Amino acid sequence: MKKILIANRGEIAIRVMKTAHKMGIKTVAVYSEIDRNAPHVRFADESVCIGEAPSNKSYLLGDKIIKEAKRLSVDGIHPGYGFLSENAEFAEKVENNGLIFIGPKSNxxxxxxxxxxAKEAVKKxxxxxxxxxxKAVTNxxxxSKIAKEIGFPILIKASAGGGGKGMRIVENEKDVEKQMARAISEATSAFGDGSVFIEKYITSPRHIEIQILADTHGNTFHIFERECSIQRRHQKVIEEAPSSILTSKLRAKMGEAAIKVAKSCNYIGAGTVEFLVDEKLNFYFLEMNTRLQVEHPVTELISNLDLVEEQINIARGKEISFKQEDLKINGHALELRVYAEDPMNDFLxxxxxxxxxxxxxGKGIRVDNGFEEDMDIPIYYDPMLSKLITYGKTREEAIQLMKEAIDNYIVEGVKTTLPFGKFVCEHEAFASGKFNTHFVKNYYTPEKLKAEIEEESRIAALIGLKIYLEDQKKLRIPNY
Structure with missing residues (x-):
């Protein structure tokens, strides 16, 4: 593989390109008209415009991307995450056109x-x-009958897609009809598939996922876990590795379960198996993401692996170079997704x-970034600017470093999730590890964040005044 096209934009496109360059592989960027001057375009060896700003007229045009890849003599296509990364039809077309899809097989x-x-596949x-x-439910x-059998509260979920869309929590029987109609409507709109199913709602869950790698030589390994419980609107904002609640025994058990999930669909490449963990540390299979995750850097930092390099080598047909027993957890890593969102206004x-x-x-700070000063943030795409990642020998060290990194991350012109990240890191529930996916609901309000910011400003002003007065004293001392 001498040249790859990255069918994506922003920070993930640059992230993949960095590893490709390290491996001596040439890169091709694709871009929409509005992204013409974006950093990922300049970072690549070659670039090609694939359409207008809306993603359905550019980054989602699989046939056009494949056509340009062939024209530019590309060997493989890396989809990143989002857009076409979990599109089975696109993966199949890439393979049918004699190109390598750097990801799992379409099936x-x-x-x-x-x-x-997925539930059917892993059942055995x-x-x-x-x-x-x-099974899908429409009646x-x-x-209502199913809900009464498994007991309220229940969760109505879309079979296709994710990101919290087509998902409704129902507390009692009288709300089933209304919430079901909403879930079906949202799922149809977002995914073109209105199929929904019902499961018991775990009331105080932790969201923990296992990273896996599988090659074409029959090897499947897990690379420990990531905790993804700090979420807003069922979407992750802060992730960390390892989790503060897993014992080595439970980690091994969940890792083995993740490997079985991968084997149930003959998985090849990098993937993530997601689980819910209840208060008694029982874990339940949630879903599998058949791509590189947004939060993969925290796993890289604690394992000393480059997951993109592993992806490319697996796609080349190489055998994974390590065994399960070779892997050890080193230190602790934390990631904050820096979104152009206003945490004071419902994260809009x-x-x-x-x-x-x-x-x-600085040492222990990594920023996977897709923007630069004087750029506009397009309204057409996900509003994530970057991922701020910190690494320390301990969880406490990683959290402290994250707080300092947030203070030194200066953004003016738009609101971001940086203040929210600071709020979480300073909260006792997070610091103690005693939190779950309801952190935002239980502990966060815009008023609390505002009060915290005002208190920080007051302290900073007092410190500034103290330094000024001390300097004035020094100036008044006669110099004999």
Whole structure:
């Protein structure tokens, strides 16, 4: 593989290119008209415009991307995450056009892309699953009957897609019809598939996922876990590795379960198996993401592996160079997704112009970034600017470093999730490890964040005044 095209944009495109360059592989960037001057375009060896700003007229045009890849004599296509990364039809077309898809086979994507098909595939491996029904439900009476059997609260979930869309928590029978209609409507709109199913709602869950790697030589290994419980609107904002609640015994058990999930669909490449963990440390299979995860850097830092390099080598047909027993957890890593969102206004997107954009630097700080100062943030795509990652020998050290890095990450022109990240890191529930996916609901309000910011400003002003007065005293001392 001498040249790869990255079918993506922003920080993940640059992230993949960095590893490709390290491996001596040439890179091709694709871009929409509005991304013409984006950093990922300049970072690549070659670039090609694939259409207008909206993603359905550019980054989602699989046929056009393949056509340009062939024209430019590309060997493989890396999809990153989002866009076409979990599109089985695209993966199949890449392969059928004589190119290498740097990811799993299309059939694996197809199976795990449907939560119902995924449940069916893993059933024979005796992997724990949340109590519920493993078939699509459209009849309200049937839904109410199922709900009463498994007990409220229940979760109505879309079979296709993710990101919290097509998902509704129902506390009692009278709300089943209304919430089911909403879930079906949202799923149809977001994924073109209105299939929903019902399962028991785990009331205080931790969201823990296992990173796996599988090659074409029959090897499948897990690379420990990531904790992803700090979320807003069912979408992750802060992730860390390892989790503060897993014992080595439970880690091994969940890792083995993840390997079985991968084997259930003949998985090849890098993937992530997601689980819910309840208060008694029982774990339940949630889904499998058949791509590189946004939060993969925290796993890289504690394992000393380059997951993109592993992906490329597996796609080349190479055998994974290590064994399960070779892997050890080293230190602790934390990631904050820096979104252009306003945490004071329900995390709504905050598009605008980056008047000031200064990244933190230093030992133990990594920023996977896709923007630079004086850029506009397009309204057409996910509003994530970057991923701020910190690494320390201990969890406490990684958290402290994250707080300092946030203070040194200067953004003016748009609102971001940086203040929210600081709020979380300073909260006792997070610092103690005693939190779950309801952290935002239980502990966070815009008023609390505002009060914290005002208190920090007051302290900073007092410190500034103290330094000024001390300097004035020094100036008044006669110099004999």
């Amino acid at each position: 694996s994507i197809r199976i795990m892309g449907s939560k119902l098909a 491996y005796n992997i724990p699953m949340v109590p519920g029904i493993d 309200v009476k049937e839904a 997107p905050s598009v605008g112009h980056l008047n000031t954009y200064k990244l933190p630097v």
